[in-house]
Amino acid sequence: MKRVLAIILGGGAGTRLYPLTKYRAKPAVSLAGKYRLIDIPVSNCINSEILKIYVLTQFNSASLNRHIARAYSFSQFSDGFVEVLAAQQTPESPSWFQGTADAVRKYLWLLEAWDVDEYLILSGDHLYRMDYRLFIERHRDTGADITLSVVPIGDKLASSFGLMKIDIAGRVVDFYEKPKGDALKTMQVDTSTLGLTPEQAKEKPYIASMGIYVFNKQVLVDLLRKNLDQTDFGKEIIPSSAQDYNIQAYLFDGYWEDIGTIEAFYTSNLALTKQPQPPFSFYQEDAPIYTRSRYLPPSKLLDCQVTESIIGEGCILKNCEVHHSVIGLRQRIHENCIIQDALLMGADYYEPLSESSQHLTRGKIPMGIGEGTVIRKTIVDKNARVGRNVQIINKEDVEEAEREDLGFYIRSGIVVVLKNAVIPDGMVI
Incomplete structure (x- = not known):
């Protein structure tokens, strides 16, 4: 070779x-x-x-x-x-x-x-x-x-x-x-x-x-x-x-x-979340898939219900439900969220906890998924800020849409939240 x-x-x-x-x-x-x-x-x-x-x-x-x-x-x-x-x-x-x-x-x-x-x-x-x-x-x-x-x-x-x-x-x-x-x-x-x-x-x-x-x-x-x-x-x-x-x-x-x-x-x-054997597996010791070493801490799940999902490194999930989903690096999901059939790509960096709380007090939206939010059949790109009590569920079963001004597209019925997008509190997609 x-x-x-x-x-x-x-x-x-x-x-x-x-x-x-x-x-x-x-x-x-x-x-x-x-x-x-x-x-x-x-x-x-x-x-x-x-x-x-x-x-x-x-x-x-x-x-x-x-x-x-x-x-x-x-x-x-x-x-x-x-x-x-x-x-x-x-x-x-x-x-x-x-x-x-x-x-x-x-x-x-x-x-x-x-x-x-x-x-x-x-x-x-x-x-x-x-x-x-x-x-x-x-x-x-x-x-x-x-x-x-x-x-x-x-x-x-x-x-x-x-x-x-x-x-x-x-x-x-x-x-x-x-x-x-x-x-x-x-x-x-x-x-x-x-x-x-x-x-x-x-x-x-x-x-x-x-x-x-x-x-x-x-x-x-x-x-x-x-x-x-x-x-x-x-x-x-x-x-x-x-x-x-x-x-x-x-x-x-x-x-x-x-x-x-x-x-x-x-x-x-x-x-990749399928059981018992996904069509492609990353768990093959003699032929590993390599990537960049990030030295992130292990993920922390606080009183969560997680089924058939992949959770990336460095995540913090608190009192939420995650079903048949892939959660990417450094993702934060707050209380009472439901994530189903979704791909959350995570974040490129951590927002300091103190900064996160300041955002809340100033009315700004912190990075991650806010309290009480429901996300289904969605791809959320990196560094997105999704507010509290948001519903990203493609309520009207739209197949194709381009709403870049609002921070999302819909492709083949799948909602795609843009990288760095800000989805305000209470928004329904």
Whole structure:
């Protein structure tokens, strides 16, 4: 694995995850009350003994850069690193990144200087645990030029992914990025050849790309240098390469979720609370997920009722009910609150207790969740101040709304309270 260089793509503007991406890049969005999405691919690399890692960023990258700098520092006796490569303007290239392939192309002068055999290209906003060693071994054993990691999927999600057809040897013979209508139907295949049962194959008749690729070094260099008009791997580079290069498919049979929308983000986080076995577990000792060490105190629960929930570090919960929810770092929940089917991201810092009491006396709202508040089916972003006797319950079952002036959005029926928002006492959403 010392002959492999990992490149993690920071993603675009993250419009489907807005307003969580208002102040941060997609990979910097909070996960499971403690981690960030970028921790998943970086941890997978470390656990796979791939220690040369670049992260390409462009949009709202300040918090992502800060997190990576604080979280990942390798021994000076190893050649390991996690380094951010931000979009930049140069005399040769005055434009910003135009797509995934263009982002890699603009830093090809740096990537090419490494004495490696393969480039492992990853996405920064997926939730999964994968041993890339098996992936790369399969790439080498088949003599492939490019290998794609794939999963079988059903009709509902098919049009959101790059779909492919493969031959009996696992070689990709046709690739179509996000097909619609008749083009989508033509991409149906018998996925039982991948080892699925007939019932599973009927439910999932498409083979989808996970957006995870291994390229032989020279193959990637040639493709990016020859096809200067092609800016995206999924839409252009991969489909146009299928005829001339040996592109292999590697079946991934574990849990994988593309956290590209508010609904997917909300569902994936709350799924972590499931018993007895969540679809993705952070409790796997031989493949831990790493993040920044914060040295926070343990959480304190004072006369609370908590069921099927995750409570992050450094929280103070007092005489409240928490059901099927994820509570993030440093979160304060006051008396007589009911938190249900909710994701509270917590806070970036503590408000001193004395300051908190001063806020109350001055009529200001302290950070956290005020007394008597009810929150259901909601994401509360960091540092939010929710007042007393507030009800965030989507009372009128609204599917979509944009009320930035009032501190919230509604996406797919899920209320999203903005970062640093102030929700006044008694407000009903």
